[in-house]
Amino acid sequence: MNEYNIPENALITIAGTVGVGKSTLTSALAERLNFKTSLEKVDHNPYLEKFYHDFERWSFHLQIYFLAERFKEQKQIFEAGGGFVQDRSIYEDTGIFAKMHADKGTMSVTDYETYTSLFEAMVMTPYFPHPDVLVYLEGSLPSILNRIQLRGRQMEIDTDRSYWEQMHGRYATWINEFTACPILRLNIDEYDVNDPASMDEILRQISIVVANVRAEKKLHVPG
Numbered sequence: 001m002n003e004y005n006i007p008e009n010a011l012i013t014i015a016g017t018v019g020v021g022k023s024t025l026t027s028a029l030a031e032r033l034n035f036k037t038s039l040e041k042v043d044h045n046p047y048l049e050k051f052y053h054d055f056e057r058w059s060f061h062l063q064i065y066f067l068a069e070r071f072k073e074q075k076q077i078f079e080a081g082g083g084f085v086q087d088r089s090i091y092e093d094t095g096i097f098a099k100m101h102a103d104k105g106t107m108s109v110t111d112y113e114t115y116t117s118l119f120e121a122m123v124m125t126p127y128f129p130h131p132d133v134l135v136y137l138e139g140s141l142p143s144i145l146n147r148i149q150l151r152g153r154q155m156e157i158d159t160d161r162s163y164w165e166q167m168h169g170r171y172a173t174w175i176n177e178f179t180a181c182p183i184l185r186l187n188i189d190e191y192d193v194n195d196p197a198s199m200d201e202i203l204r205q206i207s208i209v210v211a212n213v214r215a216e217k218k219l220h221v222p223g
Ligand SMILES: Nc1ncnc2c1ncn2[C@@H]1O[C@H](COP(=O)(O)OP(=O)(O)O)[C@@H](O)[C@H]1O
Pocket: 016, 017, 018, 019, 020, 021, 022, 023, 024, 025, 147, 148, 150, 151, 188, 191, 192, 193
């Protein structure tokens, strides 16, 4: 246990739309907990830029690539026995991105079915323990668009505002229906990663959620 009473083998996953602040919070929390990070790697993704230029052509390739990357990360977390803060959940790949492109028609029905069946087969392996907590970051669309601009990835800046608007709306619906693990919602205007007191407060809230889920799991262990 650390000073926050969060078990050393906990898995904390940070979720939320593009640009909301997941990577930044992932690193800040991991540093304070002395946990490892599982960060999304954008720079070496061979499909991402092509995808932003032509959704229809590259959607399926990109989803398969992300699925493979997340599976490798998940395996690494499993083998290390937890103690990770994870930047984005696999649930978002399927529940937000793949579904959005299938609904928009920029991923074909057949490709979506192939992707979904592969996803389900992968999730049913022991490598996929649910996180102890999913920290969901939410904020207004203008604040998030502003952060996308500030971060400066040209492919995202050049993407139509309606894409981010749709994604923002989908996230709001998705989180209301999410049941795979406990959720902690954080509004991005209500914390500051550079303020130790603010980070302590988030970790205090995480600690309560994790203690509850662990206590519940114990109750359900047979014998
Ligand atoms: N709490 C914060 N306050 C102000 N700016 C932030 C905060 N968190 C992230 N940012 C900035 O917003 C941009 C997107 O953050 P990032 O963590 O990369 O988002 P994500 O991983 O969700 O896409 C970056 O420029 C980052 O520096």
